[in-house]
Amino acid sequence: MSETPHSGLAERAAALDAADRLAGRRELFALDDGVYLDGNSLGALPVHVPDRVRDVLTRQWGELRIRSWDESGWWTAPERIGDRIAPLVGAAAGQVVVGDSTSVNVFKAVVAAGRLAGEGRDEILVDATTFPTDGYIAASAARLTGHRIVPVEPADVPAALGPRTAVVLLNHVDYRTGRLHDLPGLTGAVHAAGALVVWDLCHSAGALPVGLDEHGVDLAVGCTYKYLNGGPGSPAYLYVAERHQAAFDSPLPGWNSHADPFGMTPGYAPADGSVRGRVGTPDIVSMLTLEAALDVWDGVSVDAVRAKSLALTDFFLECVEAYAPAGRVTSVTPVAHAERGSQVALRCDDAEPVMRRLVERGVVGDLRRPDVLRFGFTPLYVGFADAERAARVLAEVLVLPREQAA
C-alpha cells in the first residue's frame, strides 16, 4: 500500500469516526480488517446470531419438535417479525408480514393492487430502470390479469399517469446508480390520478427513513438481506396499508393466509390484517435468523443512520475526487442528498478488472456490468476511515497498468 496522501483526509476520517455515535455498533458484526462495502447486496453477520440459530435448531427443533409451532412462536413469526421491521419503514404495527422472496411479494402486491384499482384501469406503469426481477414479475402478472405494461422512468411517472393507470411499481432507490426517488411526491401524484402505488424498498429499508404510513403508500415490498442483515436468502416482506387490508385479494391465497388454517376447510376465507399476505409454511430457520439479526436495530434511530449514511457517501466522494486520477471514474450517484440512497456508483471503463483488484486488496464492493463500480455504505458497521481507505486503494488500483476484463 502506498503512503497516505497528504490531504488531511485520513485525519478527518479519524475525527469523524471519533465523533460518530453509531461507531460502537460495528463490534456487533463479524467483520475482518478489510473494508466491506457490499452490505447493499448481502449485509454482514451480527455476531450473536449463530448462537440464536443454534438454539432454534437444537432446542426448538431438536427437542421441542412439533411443539415449537406454538411454544417457540414459529407459527406467528411472519407477522411478529413484520412488526419488528415496521418501525424501520415508518409503518404502524399490523401492516407488514415477512415471508417469501421479494420477487414473490412483487407478484402478490402488483396483482392485488390491480384488483384494488378496479375495472376500467388497464395499465401498470413499471419503473423502466427497475431491478430486473420486478419488471419480469410485473410483465407476467400483467399477462395473467390482462393489464398492459407501460415502462416509464420514475421522474416521468406524473406525465404518464391517466385514467387508465391501475398500478405504478417503483423502486425507492435505484440499485445501479443509487438514485433515491421522490416517494412522497410520486405517491401523491399516483393517488391524484386515482391509481395505487407499489414501492420496492430493497435498497432503502435500513438505510434511510421511508415513511410508508406518513406518505400514504398503498403497498410495498422489500428484502431483508441487505441493510437489515437477515442473511443470505432471508425472507422478504410485504406491506399492505391498513385501509386496503379488508379488500386485499391475494393472488396466492395459501392456507397460511386463511382465517382458520387448521379448520382445513375446502372453502377459502381470508384472515384479517397482515396475515392475509402469507402464503405457505414459513421458512422458520431463515426467518428466526432474521429475527435475531434485527436486534442490532434496538435503540437505533433511522434518522441517525441516514445522517451518517449521507456523511459517509459525501466523504467517500470527496476522497475519490482528491485521490483518483482525473477522468478515470465518474460518479453516477446524485450529489443532492434528497436524490441519494446509501451507495456510491462510479462509472469506470474497465470496471471489471478494477473491482477484481480492489477485492484482492481487501476492499469489497461490487460490479454492475458493464461499467459500474458499486460501493454500499451501511452506517451500522462502516466508518469514515473505511471510506477513506477504500478511495485510497481505488486510486492505487486506477494508476496500475490497465488489465483487460476477464
Ligand SMILES: Cc1ncc(COP(=O)(O)O)c(C=O)c1O
Ligand atoms: C430492488 C430489488 N428488488 C428485488 C431484488 C431481488 O429480489 P429477490 O429477493 O426475489 O431475489 C433485489 C436484489 O436482489 C433488488 O435490489
Ligand SMILES: Nc1ccccc1C(=O)C[C@H](N)C(=O)O
Ligand atoms: N440477492 C442476491 C443474491 C446473490 C447476489 C446478489 C444479490 C442481490 O441482492 C443483488 C442486489 N439486489 C443488487 O442490487 O444488485
